[in-house]
Amino acid sequence: MALDAADSLAPLRDEFFLNDGEIYLDGNSLGPLSRAASTRVNDVLNRQWAKDLVRGWNVDEWMALPTQLGNRVAPLIGAKPGEVVVADTLTILLAKLIGGALELRPDRHVILTDVANFHSDLYVVEAVASRAARPVTVRAIDRGALEEEISDDVALVMLTHVDFRSGEMLNLSGITAAVHDAGALMLWDFAHSTGAVPLDVEGANVDFAAGCGYKYLNGGPGAPAFAYVRTTWQGVVENPLPGWLGHARPFDFELTYEPATGMQAFVTSSPSIIALAALSGALEVFERTNMDELRAKSLALTDLFIDLVETRLPGVFDVVTPRAHERRGSQVALRHDEAYGVVQALIERRVIGDFRAPDICRFGFTPLYLRFVDVFDAVEKLVEVMDGDAFLDERFKIRNAVT
Numbered sequence: 001m002a003l004d005a006a007d008s009l010a011p012l013r014d015e016f017f018l019n020d021g022e023i024y025l026d027g028n029s030l031g032p033l034s035r036a037a038s039t040r041v042n043d044v045l046n047r048q049w050a051k052d053l054v055r056g057w058n059v060d061e062w063m064a065l066p067t068q069l070g071n072r073v074a075p076l077i078g079a080k081p082g083e084v085v086v087a088d089t090l091t092i093l094l095a096k097l098i099g100g101a102l103e104l105r106p107d108r109h110v111i112l113t114d115v116a117n118f119h120s121d122l123y124v125v126e127a128v129a130s131r132a133a134r135p136v137t138v139r140a141i142d143r144g145a146l147e148e149e150i151s152d153d154v155a156l157v158m159l160t161h162v163d164f165r166s167g168e169m170l171n172l173s174g175i176t177a178a179v180h181d182a183g184a185l186m187l188w189d190f191a192h193s194t195g196a197v198p199l200d201v202e203g204a205n206v207d208f209a210a211g212c213g214y215k216y217l218n219g220g221p222g223a224p225a226f227a228y229v230r231t232t233w234q235g236v237v238e239n240p241l242p243g244w245l246g247h248a249r250p251f252d253f254e255l256t257y258e259p260a261t262g263m264q265a266f267v268t269s270s271p272s273i274i275a276l277a278a279l280s281g282a283l284e285v286f287e288r289t290n291m292d293e294l295r296a297k298s299l300a301l302t303d304l305f306i307d308l309v310e311t312r313l314p315g316v317f318d319v320v321t322p323r324a325h326e327r328r329g330s331q332v333a334l335r336h337d338e339a340y341g342v343v344q345a346l347i348e349r350r351v352i353g354d355f356r357a358p359d360i361c362r363f364g365f366t367p368l369y370l371r372f373v374d375v376f377d378a379v380e381k382l383v384e385v386m387d388g389d390a391f392l393d394e395r396f397k398i399r400n401a402v403t
């Protein structure tokens with residue numbers, strides 16, 4: 001295929017373990033294993049842990065991994081070295097950043113978020129707000145009405161940059177500027193952005209952000225997440241979940257907490273070394289390219305998919321994902337009343353996407369390992385499913401636990 005022959009990213013596909021004959025359009029949910037991740041994990045198991053044992057904390061520099069890996073995530077989001085740490089999981093890091101940020105605007109009583117936000121984000125923001133030292137109300141609004149809803153009582157705005165259902169990408173710098181104009185702080189969730197779209201937290205003046213390690217970054221199931229704190233807030237914003245490894249001198253065993261400098265203060269517990277090894281390997285693949293190159297191919301893949309769906313299956317699906325490039329992430333969402341059955345019938349034909357309630361077929365396009373021929377073949381299978389009635393099969397009336 002000519003498009004694949006001209007693709008400068010094509011060789012990176014060989015860096016991944018992919019099943020023969022399968023088209024994986026779900027790297028936005030769980031990225032695949034890379035050779036580098038496999039090598040790093042094996043090295044940690046069989047050399048570092050097996051041989052070095054407790055010495056590993058020193059000789060293998062395990063303690064430095066959260067900030068070292070943070071420095072390698074930093075270029076993917078446009079941050080400076082020292083502004084990112086890898087730890088915990090995304091929901092936990094959001095809780096820390098929300099709790100810390102609230103204390104920076106003590107006279108304000110409202111947090112604004114998106115009613116269409118990911119449920120975990122909504123649970124955690126509500127929980128942190130309800131336990132704050134002063135009354136704090138969370139208002140989950142229509143994100144389109146942000147400018148009308150924001151007021152001088154808003155302490156923090158928390159939004160997910162690429163909508164997990166629709167794939168819509170929000171205006172990072174425009175929204176952050178509007179939030180700052182109202183005197184509030186901005187926390188972005190980059191779960192569906194990091195490794196998928198170029199980000200410029202410095203240019204956009206973002207205060208805080210957090211993102212996921214196991215989606216587009218390919219760090220493995222339940223991989224550690226990352227947090228970004230702008231340099232100007234470091235040493236000012238506090239980690240509301242202090243633990244020994246965020247202490248300035250953890251091995252002095254002092255009874256009073258004194259935060260470490262920089263992003264180390266956002267570490268609470270012992271780093272998960274095996275999981276960090278997988279993420280470290282996964283990042284090596286990103287270090288062989290850059291986000292602009294990845295973005296160009298991602299848009300070409302999603303453009304092609306949308307065009308083919310519309311020409312081969314006119315009127316069958318409602319394409320929910322915006323056409324405008326500046327408003328599109330790296331996934332395409334198709335609405336259909338029988339979306340669950342459509343996705344299951346495709347999975348049986350080895351095209352792996354996922355279903356998001358109530359009626360979305362979701363397909364992630366990951367330029368590191370997807371080929372243009374995969375897009376043609378996936379649409380061919382979709383046509384096969386929709387032309388018959390495979391998607392109406394009785395078996396698909398009962399949903400799996402993970403959809």
Ligand SMILES: *Cc1c(COP(=O)(O)O)cnc(C)c1O
Pocket residue numbers: 089090091092118120121160164189191192212225
């Ligand atoms: C995946 C995801 C999460 C959950 O992350 P965990 O690491 O499992 O806590 C939170 N928010 C958004 C928007 C997500 O897409």
